[in-house]
Amino acid sequence: MADDPWGLVGKVVTVTGAASGIGRGIALGFGAAGAAVGVLDHDGPGAATVAAEIIAAGGKAIALPCDVTDAAAIAAAADAVQAAFGPCTVLVNNAGILRPGALATLPLALWNQLLSVNLTGYFLCAQTFGAQMRAAGGGSLVHIASIAAAHPTPLTGAYSVAKAGVAMLSKQLALEWADDNIRSNVVNPGMILTALSRSIYDRPGVTEARVAAIPSRRIGAPDDVADTVLFLASPRSGYVNGAEITVDGGFTRNVLGLIPRAGY
Numbered sequence: 001m002a003d004d005p006w007g008l009v010g011k012v013v014t015v016t017g018a019a020s021g022i023g024r025g026i027a028l029g030f031g032a033a034g035a036a037v038g039v040l041d042h043d044g045p046g047a048a049t050v051a052a053e054i055i056a057a058g059g060k061a062i063a064l065p066c067d068v069t070d071a072a073a074i075a076a077a078a079d080a081v082q083a084a085f086g087p088c089t090v091l092v093n094n095a096g097i098l099r100p101g102a103l104a105t106l107p108l109a110l111w112n113q114l115l116s117v118n119l120t121g122y123f124l125c126a127q128t129f130g131a132q133m134r135a136a137g138g139g140s141l142v143h144i145a146s147i148a149a150a151h152p153t154p155l156t157g158a159y160s161v162a163k164a165g166v167a168m169l170s171k172q173l174a175l176e177w178a179d180d181n182i183r184s185n186v187v188n189p190g191m192i193l194t195a196l197s198r199s200i201y202d203r204p205g206v207t208e209a210r211v212a213a214i215p216s217r218r219i220g221a222p223d224d225v226a227d228t229v230l231f232l233a234s235p236r237s238g239y240v241n242g243a244e245i246t247v248d249g250g251f252t253r254n255v256l257g258l259i260p261r262a263g264y
């Protein structure tokens with residue numbers, strides 16, 4: 001136990017969108033916890049860099065260049081990770097994109113692209129890696145959604161709709177695959193500084209205004225999300241199924257803290 005606090009040593013794990021940001025943090029976290037990591041991303045060189053980082057730190061990893069909207073490519077990636085390390089019993093659905101635009105004028109192509117990566121990609125990966133888990137006797141799915149799943153977001157409505165879909169996809173899988181000993185849970189990050197969100201924080205005053213609205217008084221880091229994902233992937237959460245954990249420094253509990261109050 002002392003050398004394996006998460007119970008993840010020897011587990012075979014695949015993380016999608018693992019070349020950057022939150023996915024990279026999750027992949028490095030699994031590597032450090034002793035798991036063998038499939039580093040899946042459509043950015044092949046980026047995936048190779050993260051896999052090399054895990055190996056340089058003494059861990060096991062394989063880069064899986066793959067677009068999560070391409071069912072054949074996902075099947076090939078699942079085969080590759082199984083050939084390298086054995087059946088994959090943990091999948092972290094994380095690859096995501098942002099395509100801002102008001103719903104009144106959002107082009108259909110951007111709507112379709114966003115749903116295809118952020119929702120259909122999660123379904124396709126769950127279906128393919130889930131088959132490997134079923135054959136292996138069980139597993140754990142962890143889906144990265146967002147606080148935007150439950151809160152409409154100005155000018156990124158397609159993103160919120162897709163994330164709400166992820167929340168239901170996870171609950172549906174928890175129900176449908178429980179008899180296969182496969183759990184399915186969601187992590188909802190709040191404001192996390194990554195490549196996806198960096199341009200927002202580059203604007204003057206944004207960081208200060210956001211920190212002021214977050215009870216924990218800081219912007220989150222990929223490691224904040226990674227630790228929660230490791231818990232949901234591990235046997236330490238064996239009775240947690242169909243759940244959602246929000247990792248937002250208390251932001252979504254702060255509605256009443258954001259309005260002017262009497263001075264008492």
Ligand SMILES: NC(=O)c1ccc[n+]([C@@H]2O[C@H](COP(=O)([O-])OP(=O)(O)OC[C@H]3O[C@@H](n4cnc5c(N)ncnc54)[C@H](O)[C@@H]3O)[C@@H](O)[C@H]2O)c1
Pocket residue numbers: 016017018019020021022023040041042043046066067068069094095096097117144145146147188189190191192193194195196197
């Ligand atoms: N950063 C935040 O504040 C925040 C908040 C809530 C939720 N999230 C979610 O966390 C996840 C990761 O976001 P991030 O901030 O780390 O973004 P990021 O842009 O840093 O990383 C996303 C990764 O996904 C990969 N990717 C994109 N499309 C892909 C595809 N079709 N196939 C394979 N890989 C693909 C990218 O190459 C990249 O490596 C996303 O699902 C995002 O919606 C982020």
